[in-house]
Amino acid sequence: MDKKTILVVEDEESLLKLETILLTSRGYxxxxxxxxxxALKVLETEKVDLVLLDIMLPEIDGYEVCRRIKENPAxxxxxxxxxxxxxxxxxxxRGDEVGADWYVTKPFKSAKVIETIERFLAAR
Structure with a gap:
């Protein structure tokens, strides 16, 4: 089975590390x-299976990132x-408007995040 790739977009360094550890420990x-x-640069060159996206980001926020992902045919x-x-x-x-597939709020339970990711990846 191919290892699924998840793009994690998070400006808070400690959370970025936590999410990375959580996902790599599950084999992603x-x-x-x-x-x-x-994130948008990565999506131009890498094959990604799912995006885990924070909203409050520097420069362009997660809503705008999501909108661009969903507008791009690729x-x-x-x-x-x-x-x-x-x-x-x-x-x-607003998340619905820009095309977000799901919404998980912080503080989050790791099991809920994994369950949500697995549900979306199983549907692909």
Whole structure:
């Protein structure tokens, strides 16, 4: 079975490390980047199976990153899971607007994140 690759976009270094450890311990390949521009650059050159995306990022926020992923024919079908502290009704609605496939709020339970990722990867 091919190792699935997850792109993790998180500007908080400790969380980026935590998410990377969590995912690699489950057998996933991880590409970890600290901001949205880097994420979009990675998607131009790497085959990624899923994006785990924070919203509050420097330069361009996660909503804009998600919108660009979903507008690009090459990445449109890529599952995007928002992993964020933003949890108001407006935040969730905006996530839907830009095409996010799922929304997990911080603080998160590792098991819930893994379960969500596995569900989306199984559907691909």
């Amino acid at each position: 390949a991880v590409i970890a980047v600290p901001h949205g521009q880097a 990445t449109r079908k890529l599952p995007v899971i928002m992993l964020t502290a933003k949890k108001s009704h407006e935040d969730l609605a």
